[in-house]
Amino acid sequence: MALTATMYRFRVDLSDVDRGVYEQLDLRAARHPSETLRYLVTRVLAYALSHQDGIAFTRGLFEADEPALWVRQPDGRVDHWIEVGRPAVDRLHKASQRAARVSVFTHEPPELLRREASGARVHRGNTIALWTLPLPVVTALEGAVDRSTAFTLVRNEEQLYLTLGGRTHEGTVTRAALVDPKA
Numbered sequence: 074m075a076l077t078a079t080m081y082r083f084r085v086d087l088s089d090v091d092r093g094v095y096e097q098l099d100l101r102a103a104r105h106p107s108e109t110l111r112y113l114v115t116r117v118l119a120y121a122l123s124h125q126d127g128i129a130f131t132r133g134l135f136e137a138d139e140p141a142l143w144v145r146q147p148d149g150r151v152d153h154w155i156e157v158g159r160p161a162v163d164r165l166h167k168a169s170q171r172a173a174r175v176s177v178f179t180h181e182p183p184e185l186l187r188r189e190a191s192g193a194r195v196h197r198g199n200t201i202a203l204w205t206l207p208l209p210v211v212t213a214l215e216g217a218v219d220r221s222t223a224f225t226l227v228r229n230e231e232q233l234y235l236t237l238g239g240r241t242h243e244g245t246v247t248r249a250a251l252v253d254p255k256a
Contacts, residue, residue: 078103081113084223087121091228094124102130111180114214115157116141118206119178121226122246123155140168159186162193165251169196176202180211183249190251198252207244210235214242 085098098121104113120128120142127146131139142155154172156165159181168175175197179186183205190198210233214224217237224237228246235242 076106078105080104080220081218082221083117084221085117085121086223086225087124088225088227088229089122089124091231096124098124100130110218111211111215112158114211114218115178115180115206118211118214118226119155119157119176119204122178122204122228123153123176125153127152143172162186162189162195165190165198165201166193166195169198169201174202175200176204177251178204178206180206180208183247187249187251187253191253195252199250201251203249203251205247205249207233207246209244210242213237213240 081102081104083098083100083102085100087094087096087098089095100117100120102113102117116130120130123142125144127144128142131141131143140154141157143151144153145151151172153174153176154168156168156175156177158179160177165175165177177186183203186203195201213235214237222237224235227234231246233244233246
């Protein structure tokens, strides 16, 4: 018997001062049986920090040719391809050929992915945004996730503030290009 996905609901009060985005998000995210909770919360944080009209969770782990999130045009063109974790460099190469913009959100040390990419051929690798989320924020959300979780998320001058259960967790969100443009 095949295992099925588990649905989670996230209510996010988002104030992204850096981008001028202020929204009340009511998200439903399916967690694949092989997906870790940390990966799930990273997907949710990536959704909030990339929020714009048309953003959507994809079938992700159920579909090898789809990212964790994307923004698509009605005709199917991909405006923004958003990966989570530590995707394979060849996957990012293909994504940058398909999409106008590619981003990766990770909670791992960015040097690992940048090192892998430095010796590989990555189409427009210097334009792929590598966002590193602060581990204390990811860990706090991971530890509080229930089937229905509500929290406040504020980004201001690349500082991230996550408030849940009356406690605020914070850290710096860093952005770098996947491939050093000078290389």
